[in-house]
Amino acid sequence: MPVSKKLPQLFYGGDYNPEQWPEDVWLEDMRLMKQAGVNIVSVGIFSWAILQPNAENYDFGWLDRLMNLLADNGIMADLATATASPPAWLAQLHPESLPVDENGVRFSHGSRQHYCPNSKAFRHYGQGLVRRLAHRYKDHPALAMWHVNNEYGCHVSRCYCAECTVRFREWLQQRYGTVQELNARWGTNFWSQKYYAWDEIALPAKTPTFANPGQQLDYMRFMSDSLLDAYLGEYRILKQITPDVPVMTNFMGAFKPLDEFEWAKHMDVVTWDSYPEPTAGIPVAAAMQHDLMRSLRGGQPFILMEQVTSQVNWRQRNPLKRPGVMRLWSYQAIARGSDGVMFFQWRQSRAGAEKFHGAMVTHTGDENGRVYREVAQLGNELKRLQALVDTRIEAKVAILFDWHNWWALELDSKPSRDVLFLEQIGHYYKALFDAGIAVDFVQPHADLNKYRLVIAPALYLIGPGVSDNLEAYVQQGGTLLTTFFSGIVDENDRIHLGGYPAPLRKLLGLCVEEFDPMLPDQTNGLRVRGQGDLDGDYKCTLWADIIRLEGAEALASFTADFFAGSPAVTAHTFGQGKAYYVGTHAEDAFVAGMLRRILSDLGVQPPVMTPLGVEVSERRAEGRSYIFLLNHLDQPAEVQLPAAGFTDLISGRKLQGSVRLSANEVLILHKDTEHAV
Structure with a gap:
C-alpha cells in the first residue's frame, strides 16, 4: 500500500514556509512546484506563533488560503502540528515550560525546541492547537499526512527541571515497584548511594565525578519515553479525529537520544532527515541510515523527509553538492527503500538562522539555475517510477541494533572511551555495502530465523532472553558473528558474572580472561594461516581480548605483546550453525575478507557484481x-x-x-x- 491513499506515488517536495513570504509569491511557487513535479509539501512546521498569537486566540486564515491553493493546484499537504517551536507568549506566561540544562540553567526563548517535554503548559497549549488543526482540516482535500512536531530531541534531548525530577521518580516507581528493588538494580551500596525513599532520588545532572551507571542508563530511557509521551499526546488526538490519515514525525537517522524502534511502533510511516557532508566521499553512512530507517518498521518503505539540494548552513564550512550528486543521493534513498524524496526547504529564506541553507528555489529565484534544473529533472523522472511504490528489500543478513546497548556502551567509566557503537556497526556494514549485500537492522530479541548471517558488533548489554534467542538461532542453523566487549552487562549495566562474555560463553565456545584496550597510537597484528584466501597478516587496533578456547577453534592469532600467538578470531560449531568471535578491531581488509568467505559459504550474493564505488x-x-x-x-x-x-x-x-x-x-x-x- 502507498503511504497515503491520496498520493499513491513516490513523494516529491519539501518543507514549505509561505508565511515567510507575501502571498503574491505563493502563486509563483505553485507554478514552479508543478513544473518541477512536486506533489507534496510540508507546511506549518514552525508556525505556532502565527497560528496562535496569544493564549486565547487563533488565526487560521492564512493557512486556509494556503491549503485551498495547494488543493487547487493538485499538491498535497504534509500538515504539521506546529509544536516544534513554542511562541514567546508561552515562555512569558509559563517560564517553567522552558527546559533546564545539567548545570541547572534554564534555556531562554529565541531559538527553537525550547520546551521541556514533561511541561504541563507545553502539552496543554500544544495539544489544544493540535485539536483545532485536526478538526479544521480533517476533511480538506489537500491533507495527505500529519507531521507531528519536528526532529524530537535535536537540540534539547535532556531536561533537568523540577517537573522532570518528579516524573522520573514516578517512572522509576512504575519500573521497579520498590526502592529496595531499585537499590539492587543500581548497585547503590557502592559509594554510599543507597536510597530509602523515592523523593531522595535526583536526576543525574552535575555530579563531582561519575554518576551511578544504572541511574544514567535509566535516565536515558526516561527521557526517550518522555519525548515519546509528548509525541503520543498529539498523535492520539490526530488518530481520534482523522483515523485514516497517516501520522509521523521525522527522525534524524540513528539518533542516540531516542529509542527509535520503540517510537516506530507509533508511526504510520518512518521519515528521516539526511545531511551527509558532501565532500566526504561515498555516502556509506547515509546508506546505513537508510537501511536502519527501513528496518524500524520491519521493512516498510520510509520517506526521506529532508535533505539539501546544495549546501547546509550549520557546519563550520558548508561546501556545495557538486552537479549530479543531489540526484544520485536521492536515488540512493529510493534504492534502499524510500518511497519519497523531499527537501528542506522549498524556497530559500530571506531572514533567520537558516537563510544560507540551500533550497529547491534559491535566493536568485532563477528557474534556469543549476539547482532548480536538477530539482525539476529529478521530480519529473520520479513521475515515471510509480512501479516502485511499496516494493521491498529482501535481506539475508542482519545487524543487531539496540538503543539500550548503545546508551550503556558509551557511558563513562569504561575500559576505553574509544569504543563507539556506530563506529563498530559501521565497520562491518561498510564491508557488506562494498560487497553489494542487503542488510536489515533488527533488535536482539527479534525473530532471526529468516537471516543466514547475523552480525552483533559490540553487543555490550545483553538483557533477559537475548542469549537464549541467539543460541536458538545458531542451534537451528544460523550463523552469528559477534565482537569484543560483548555480553558484558545486563539491562541495568551490572556485570554478568561467570567470566566474559558469560551469557555467550557456551555459544561462542570461549572465555575472555582479560581485555587490553589499546592507546590511540598502539597497534597489534593478526596472523591467519590455513584459511585459504584469507591467509595473511593484518593490522588491528583499539582492543585485544585474551581468549581461552573452550571448544572454539582459532582462525587468527595476535602477533605481538605478551599474548602473541593467542587466539584473536575464533569459530565455534554450535548445533547446526556456527558462531564467530572477533576479539579486536581488525583492519578493513580482514573484515571484508572474512565476511566474503562466510557469505560465500552461505550462498549469499549481490543482485549484480559491481566494481568498488x-x-x-x-x-x-x-x-x-x-x-x-x-x-x-x-x-x-x-x-x-x-x-x-x-x-x-x-x-x-x-x-x-x-x-x-x-x-x-x-x-x-x-x-x-x-x-x-
Missing part, C-alpha cells in the same frame, strides 16, 4: 524485481549484467551484456521478461 540494491514485489546501480565514482564504471535483457526504468533504454555508467549515473534495471506495472 558502484552501489547495488534490489527492490522486489510480486515477482517484480528492480535492480539499482549507482556510480559514486568521479569516472565511468563498467558493470557486467546477467544474461537476461533489462530495461532502464528511468530512461527506457534496453540494456544487456556490459553496461557503462558515467560518473554519478543511476540505472534502475527491470527484467524485460517480467510483467511491468
Whole structure:
C-alpha cells in the first residue's frame, strides 16, 4: 500500500514556509512546484506563533488560503502540528515550560525546541492547537499526512527541571515497584548511594565525578519515553479525529537520544532527515541510515523527509553538492527503500538562522539555475517510477541494533572511551555495502530465523532472553558473528558474572580472561594461516581480548605483546550453525575478507557484481524485481549484467551484456521478461 491513499506515488517536495513570504509569491511557487513535479509539501512546521498569537486566540486564515491553493493546484499537504517551536507568549506566561540544562540553567526563548517535554503548559497549549488543526482540516482535500512536531530531541534531548525530577521518580516507581528493588538494580551500596525513599532520588545532572551507571542508563530511557509521551499526546488526538490519515514525525537517522524502534511502533510511516557532508566521499553512512530507517518498521518503505539540494548552513564550512550528486543521493534513498524524496526547504529564506541553507528555489529565484534544473529533472523522472511504490528489500543478513546497548556502551567509566557503537556497526556494514549485500537492522530479541548471517558488533548489554534467542538461532542453523566487549552487562549495566562474555560463553565456545584496550597510537597484528584466501597478516587496533578456547577453534592469532600467538578470531560449531568471535578491531581488509568467505559459504550474493564505488540494491514485489546501480565514482564504471535483457526504468533504454555508467549515473534495471506495472 502507498503511504497515503491520496498520493499513491513516490513523494516529491519539501518543507514549505509561505508565511515567510507575501502571498503574491505563493502563486509563483505553485507554478514552479508543478513544473518541477512536486506533489507534496510540508507546511506549518514552525508556525505556532502565527497560528496562535496569544493564549486565547487563533488565526487560521492564512493557512486556509494556503491549503485551498495547494488543493487547487493538485499538491498535497504534509500538515504539521506546529509544536516544534513554542511562541514567546508561552515562555512569558509559563517560564517553567522552558527546559533546564545539567548545570541547572534554564534555556531562554529565541531559538527553537525550547520546551521541556514533561511541561504541563507545553502539552496543554500544544495539544489544544493540535485539536483545532485536526478538526479544521480533517476533511480538506489537500491533507495527505500529519507531521507531528519536528526532529524530537535535536537540540534539547535532556531536561533537568523540577517537573522532570518528579516524573522520573514516578517512572522509576512504575519500573521497579520498590526502592529496595531499585537499590539492587543500581548497585547503590557502592559509594554510599543507597536510597530509602523515592523523593531522595535526583536526576543525574552535575555530579563531582561519575554518576551511578544504572541511574544514567535509566535516565536515558526516561527521557526517550518522555519525548515519546509528548509525541503520543498529539498523535492520539490526530488518530481520534482523522483515523485514516497517516501520522509521523521525522527522525534524524540513528539518533542516540531516542529509542527509535520503540517510537516506530507509533508511526504510520518512518521519515528521516539526511545531511551527509558532501565532500566526504561515498555516502556509506547515509546508506546505513537508510537501511536502519527501513528496518524500524520491519521493512516498510520510509520517506526521506529532508535533505539539501546544495549546501547546509550549520557546519563550520558548508561546501556545495557538486552537479549530479543531489540526484544520485536521492536515488540512493529510493534504492534502499524510500518511497519519497523531499527537501528542506522549498524556497530559500530571506531572514533567520537558516537563510544560507540551500533550497529547491534559491535566493536568485532563477528557474534556469543549476539547482532548480536538477530539482525539476529529478521530480519529473520520479513521475515515471510509480512501479516502485511499496516494493521491498529482501535481506539475508542482519545487524543487531539496540538503543539500550548503545546508551550503556558509551557511558563513562569504561575500559576505553574509544569504543563507539556506530563506529563498530559501521565497520562491518561498510564491508557488506562494498560487497553489494542487503542488510536489515533488527533488535536482539527479534525473530532471526529468516537471516543466514547475523552480525552483533559490540553487543555490550545483553538483557533477559537475548542469549537464549541467539543460541536458538545458531542451534537451528544460523550463523552469528559477534565482537569484543560483548555480553558484558545486563539491562541495568551490572556485570554478568561467570567470566566474559558469560551469557555467550557456551555459544561462542570461549572465555575472555582479560581485555587490553589499546592507546590511540598502539597497534597489534593478526596472523591467519590455513584459511585459504584469507591467509595473511593484518593490522588491528583499539582492543585485544585474551581468549581461552573452550571448544572454539582459532582462525587468527595476535602477533605481538605478551599474548602473541593467542587466539584473536575464533569459530565455534554450535548445533547446526556456527558462531564467530572477533576479539579486536581488525583492519578493513580482514573484515571484508572474512565476511566474503562466510557469505560465500552461505550462498549469499549481490543482485549484480559491481566494481568498488558502484552501489547495488534490489527492490522486489510480486515477482517484480528492480535492480539499482549507482556510480559514486568521479569516472565511468563498467558493470557486467546477467544474461537476461533489462530495461532502464528511468530512461527506457534496453540494456544487456556490459553496461557503462558515467560518473554519478543511476540505472534502475527491470527484467524485460517480467510483467511491468
